[in-house]
Amino acid sequence: MSLPLAATSPRLSVHLFLSIIVIALATCSSAFGQSDSLLDTTVVDDTVSITAAPVTTLLVEDGRYDNGDSLRLFWVPSIDDQLIDSKVTGYRVYRAVNGGDAEPIVDLLPGVGNYTDKNVELDSSYVYYVATLTESGEYPSIHTESKSPQREWINFRRGYLFIIMIIISAAIIFYVETAKRGKKLFVRKIAGLEAIDEAVGRATEMGRPVLFIPGIHDMDDVQTLAALTILGRVSRTIADYDSKIFMPVARSLVMTAARETIKASYQAAGRPDAYSDDMVNYVTDEQFGYVAAVDGLMVREKPATVFLLGAFFAESLILAETGNSVGAIQIAGTARPAQLPFFIAACDFTLIGEELFAASAYLSGEPRMLGSLKGQDVGKAIAMITILLGVVAVTMSEAWDVGIMTDLHAWLVKVFSSS
Amino acid sequence: MRQQIPLLITFIVGTLLIVSVFIPPFGDLETTFNIWFDIIAVFAFFLGGGNLLRVHINKLRKRKRDWGFSIVTIVGFLVMLIAGLFKIGNPGDIASAVDAPGSLFYDIFNSVQYPLSATMYSLLAFFVASASYRAFRAKNREATLLLIAAFIILLGRTPFGVMLTYWVPDSTSLLQIPNLAIWIMNSPNLAGQRAIMIGIGLGVISMSLRLILGIERSYLGGDK
Numbered sequence: 001m002s003l004p005l006a007a008t009s010p011r012l013s014v015h016l017f018l019s020i021i022v023i024a025l026a027t028c029s030s031a032f033g034q035s036d037s038l039l040d041t042t043v044v045d046d047t048v049s050i051t052a053a054p055v056t057t058l059l060v061e062d063g064r065y066d067n068g069d070s071l072r073l074f075w076v077p078s079i080d081d082q083l084i085d086s087k088v089t090g091y092r093v094y095r096a097v098n099g100g101d102a103e104p105i106v107d108l109l110p111g112v113g114n115y116t117d118k119n120v121e122l123d124s125s126y127v128y129y130v131a132t133l134t135e136s137g138e139y140p141s142i143h144t145e146s147k148s149p150q151r152e153w154i155n156f157r158r159g160y161l162f163i164i165m166i167i168i169s170a171a172i173i174f175y176v177e178t179a180k181r182g183k184k185l186f187v188r189k190i191a192g193l194e195a196i197d198e199a200v201g202r203a204t205e206m207g208r209p210v211l212f213i214p215g216i217h218d219m220d221d222v223q224t225l226a227a228l229t230i231l232g233r234v235s236r237t238i239a240d241y242d243s244k245i246f247m248p249v250a251r252s253l254v255m256t257a258a259r260e261t262i263k264a265s266y267q268a269a270g271r272p273d274a275y276s277d278d279m280v281n282y283v284t285d286e287q288f289g290y291v292a293a294v295d296g297l298m299v300r301e302k303p304a305t306v307f308l309l310g311a312f313f314a315e316s317l318i319l320a321e322t323g324n325s326v327g328a329i330q331i332a333g334t335a336r337p338a339q340l341p342f343f344i345a346a347c348d349f350t351l352i353g354e355e356l357f358a359a360s361a362y363l364s365g366e367p368r369m370l371g372s373l374k375g376q377d378v379g380k381a382i383a384m385i386t387i388l389l390g391v392v393a394v395t396m397s398e399a400w401d402v403g404i405m406t407d408l409h410a411w412l413v414k415v416f417s418s419s
Numbered sequence: 420m421r422q423q424i425p426l427l428i429t430f431i432v433g434t435l436l437i438v439s440v441f442i443p444p445f446g447d448l449e450t451t452f453n454i455w456f457d458i459i460a461v462f463a464f465f466l467g468g469g470n471l472l473r474v475h476i477n478k479l480r481k482r483k484r485d486w487g488f489s490i491v492t493i494v495g496f497l498v499m500l501i502a503g504l505f506k507i508g509n510p511g512d513i514a515s516a517v518d519a520p521g522s523l524f525y526d527i528f529n530s531v532q533y534p535l536s537a538t539m540y541s542l543l544a545f546f547v548a549s550a551s552y553r554a555f556r557a558k559n560r561e562a563t564l565l566l567i568a569a570f571i572i573l574l575g576r577t578p579f580g581v582m583l584t585y586w587v588p589d590s591t592s593l594l595q596i597p598n599l600a601i602w603i604m605n606s607p608n609l610a611g612q613r614a615i616m617i618g619i620g621l622g623v624i625s626m627s628l629r630l631i632l633g634i635e636r637s638y639l640g641g642d643k
Contacts, residue, residue, distance in 0.1 A: 151444060153443070162441055168621070176634065229635060256466060261638055283471070289536070291539050300484070335623075337615050352615060356622070383621075
């Protein structure tokens with residue numbers, strides 16, 4: 001016995017309404033030869049067979065701004081996939097290469113309407129179709145046209161990024177050249193770097209070693225490179241003062257690079273005989289194993305000065321607090337914002353982000369190096385102007401619906417989100 | 420010559436990697452260079468492992484202070500090396516993963532290395548407390564601001580913080596401590612972090628240019 005429609009719940013009414021629309025669409029679709037049926041359920045030999053409409057509007061296009069190694073497929077999912085109680089279990093993409101037999105390449109979840117095939121080659125042609133999957137079988141779509149991927153030589157999507165890079169690079173090179181011509185450049189004082197001589201001097205006076213920790217990343221991290229450039233200056237001072245340096249490292253390549261750096265500094269200081277390979281030791285790649293070894297070294301050797309410069313993670317505070325507990329003067333620096341508060345809390349001086357990268361130039365005092373720091377300021381000016389423009393554009397666009405500001409906001413988003 | 424060759428390699432590799440960002444046919448260069456780097460790093464590992472053994476054997480031979488720890492290090496290193504190299508106890512054949520469940524390597528890692536790492540990591544909780552105690556002392560205006568902000572955030576993330584200000588009307592809901600904590604994290608804190616990130620980005624560009632153009636040479640021991 002059926003209930004009158006008015007007596008059913010609102011949710012059921014919606015369901016019934018949708019079902020009527022789907023059935024009507026199925027009838028129309030069937031009339032145009034698009035599909036045999038939508039959600040037809042037939043009984044064959046006591047087995048319930050659930051059919052589904054195929055996907056429609058299947059298109060294939062070349063992947064944009066790539067090396068000819070992708071084709072993109074778009075389709076409108078099966079209309080049966082849009083029902084509340086959809087019986088569509090997914091989609092299977094078939095591909096025929098150079099006129100051969102079609103083979104399945106991927107199964108996708110229900111509701112998906114696109115796929116990028118990244119396993120294609122430049123000189124081949126591809127034909128695709130997508131099958132709608134139900135528990136009873138597959139319902140294939142029409143085939144796409146034959147398509148070959150094309151190679152693009154320039155990624156215009158990154159055009160704005162290129163322009164910004166050129167402006168900043170040109171500014172840096174301009175200031176380097178200006179400094180080379182003898183123009184005096186003002187660079188603000190960085191307390192952490194001013195304290196290096198004093199810190200090494202303290203270690204010499206106390207007769208205790210200097211501990212230099214270059215982070216736990218390898219040589220492919222620019223922070224480690226920055227740490228080694230500072231190590232070059234620090235070890236030169238240590239060589240001049242005839243102090244001692246220990247450098248436990250977590251990466252073998254850093255060990256070899258650091259040895260070369262210290263060796264060159266000792267040679268430059270005219271004391272090659274004072275250099276020893278034992279100044280730099282490999283400990284382990286394991287994060288907390290390294291921390292345990294360095295903490296132990298700190299507690300046993302009680303260094304007068306600790307440098308914590310490079311890429312640090314959870315170990316930053318453990319190392320810095322141990323250094324603090326043995327009474328060492330600590331100079332830290334990292335480009336990881338999450339670790340900066342720990343260093344600021346536990347160390348005497350902290351190089352915040354860009355100061356780590358500026359350290360080598362600052363310490364050298366060479367006009368060419370200082371010029372590169374000045375060039376950075378142009379980048380900062382661009383960032384400040386853009387942020388101000390963005391704030392004004394979003395505020396005016398949201399508060400007063402000013403069309404030009406909405407356009408400006410959209411343009412700024414486009415410029416700074418080019419990937 | 421000793422400096423010229425590394426500088427030339429740095430220039431070529433740096434320039435190629437920048438170009439690869441804008442020219443799709445060169446897009447795989449970064450992956451290729453990373454693979455090359457990994458291969459070089461593997462060879463460097465022999466140097467690292469060799470150095471570790473040499474240092475501790477020397478310490479042991481000369482009976483230096485705390486030489487007993489060196490025995491633990493050497494034994495640990497060799498046991499893990501042998502367990503991994505010969506895949507002792509691996510359920511699969513020699514081609515199976517070195518850390519396959521059931522292998523000696525896997526068992527030692529999970530029974531010894533993992534708890535030891537967790538122990539070191541747990542020290543962080545105590546160090547956070549001691550560092551916070553020093554950082555949050557209201558010595559000057561900035562430190563006082565830091566103390567107040569930290570207090571609000573700590574309180575805002577506890578049920579007690581919710582309980583304290585639940586009565587504040589919705590029209591001034593920003594004054595509820597949990598909302599105030601969220602505002603501090605999402606507005607002043609995030610703004611500060613982004614400013615640092617922009618500075619870092621520019622610093623990386625500047626340093627990379629110095630390295631590529633050969634202006635920065637201190638990692639090679641400076642100008643000679």
